[in-house]
Amino acid sequence: MIGIVLSLGTGVLFGFSGLFPSAFGGFLERWIDISLYVLVFGVGMELAWESKAFEELRSLGFRVFLLPLAAMVGSLLGAAFVALCSPMTLRECLAVASGFGWYSLSGVLLARLGNPSLGLFAFATNVFREILALVSLEWVYRAFGGWAAVALGGATSMDTTLGVLSRVSGGKLVPLGVVSGVLHSLCVPFWVTLFFQFL
């Protein structure tokens, strides 16, 4: 937990202060990709001898799809609540929240659909969702259980939050995280477009 906050915080300070030249943008993107692959490869190795993780998946059967479904419904209910007590419309809140933490895609999608400022807002909201998941996942796991922890990660539970999920659960939640993350990711373009264009 301390390592997570320190790494992220130090990175933000480096970026903000200009200590890391922005000319190295391409290098940074490659760095992110390689770190992600190293992380996921390591999680795969840990998972190889974690029999409990697959037992859980096997015992759930088709009910495993209830987790991403519940997480998506919960996220959208939370967004609808915000629409009730803020000047934003229901359509805007649902379109932004249905990025489920995938900030790059949701921001770009909304900008391309014709509302660049909402795209920017979606970018910031989903960045916050990812950071929120990274820093509070361990606490959520202890307080609310495994499904809640996976749900908090949304679309990121198959990449950036996968390492934290693996750490806090001893690998048990990795298969669930991957299933949930893949389904969330596949649904993002559909929900964002649906809420923005047809609501």
Added chain:
Amino acid sequence: MWLLLVVLALGFLVGKLVRSDLAKGVGKVLSTVGLLFLLFAMGVRLGQEEFLRMKLTFFGLSALFLAFAAGAGAVVVAGLVERMVSRRKRP
């Protein structure tokens, strides 16, 4: 997305080829190092986002509120569904 799944499967296969303690030990080191480097690089990218910095004062609180509400909604509903599922699983 698919490449990530391939890399995960590759890690799994390599892990199966070596002893369990070695796979767990190396896997843990790799995932920890990968995670810390990833978070640092993500932080740098966020810190460099000029437009985000400018707009953050304008809509930062609303974005934070929406992110929190969506995350909390997901946690509550998934937590409740997990309880229902595990209650049904018990004899």
